[in-house]
Amino acid sequence: MEKNVVHKYLRKNKKFPHIWCPGCGHGVIMSSMLRAIDKQGLDRDDVAVVSGIGCSSRTPTYVDFNTIHTTHGRALAFATGLKLAKPDMTVIVVMGDGDAVGIGGNHFIHAARRNMDLKVIVYNNNIYGMTGGQASPTTPSGKKATTARYGNIERSFDICELAKATGAVYVARSTSYHVQALEKYIHRSLSKKGFTVVEAMTHCPTTYGRLNKIKEPVAGMIYQKDHFIMKAAWDKLPEEKREGKFPMGEFVDIEKTDFVSKYLRLIEANKE
């Protein structure tokens, strides 16, 4: 008998507790993903979890599916190859914000443009966690990183807007505090065909938190509770009240033929 749905999918030969720091939001994202997979009723042999490099990218080492732990920024390239070789497999791609839209930014926009049937989950902690806190493309303006000691002067990427603009068929954002919504959005993305992106905001007590005065795990979650607002309420907020706050919810949910379907059709049509 398994203890619960999450334990059912954990690799028995791995050492637990996992490597993530005490209270790190990454663990919450991983369990939300496992519950969503279970809810979708997928056979574990028909699921692949692919990642790049980073704290978040440790996920595949712990979960009992087909897994590939690849190189930094290239998870989507490996996943694209896998999807073409195994069109029936549900391919989930787990990346950090640096992985997804920093070094891997080009892969991200082109996988979206092609509408590759990949289920992306970005663990966005607004920083390069594993390498000690360099600013990432999602570090908010004014926030601190080891490479932005006086506060970030750059404008940051909005991953959901980026996914929407480049062609994703499903785009949603939740946080490690809002676990039920997170599970729901991942579950919805698994039922879609095409490029989907769930941006999971995750609190990083050790790196982002320490640099930005939210180093207690609980404080990180309170921050999320107070700063992320459901889309319906957000849309009604006057501009001045949006300052420092972020919308969450489902932003895109459309149908569009994915790359692999077109590719298989092409092969069929050109058979001798």
Add this chain to the structure above:
Amino acid sequence: MDKKIEFYESWCKGCGICAAFCPKGAITMDKMAGKPVFDEEKCIACGLCELRCPDYAVIIKKKDKE
């Protein structure tokens, strides 16, 4: 309500998330041990601590009454 709180101490890293967000105040952190203490009486088996524990150290089992 009939329920069982299972706590796997060796998996727990003492982050305090379960205690901070329990809607019934059924969890307190033992300062010395750095681990949560559960009050079964207060617990309504909402399962939120299980959902938010980053280390999968708490499991709430609801037992349906016969």
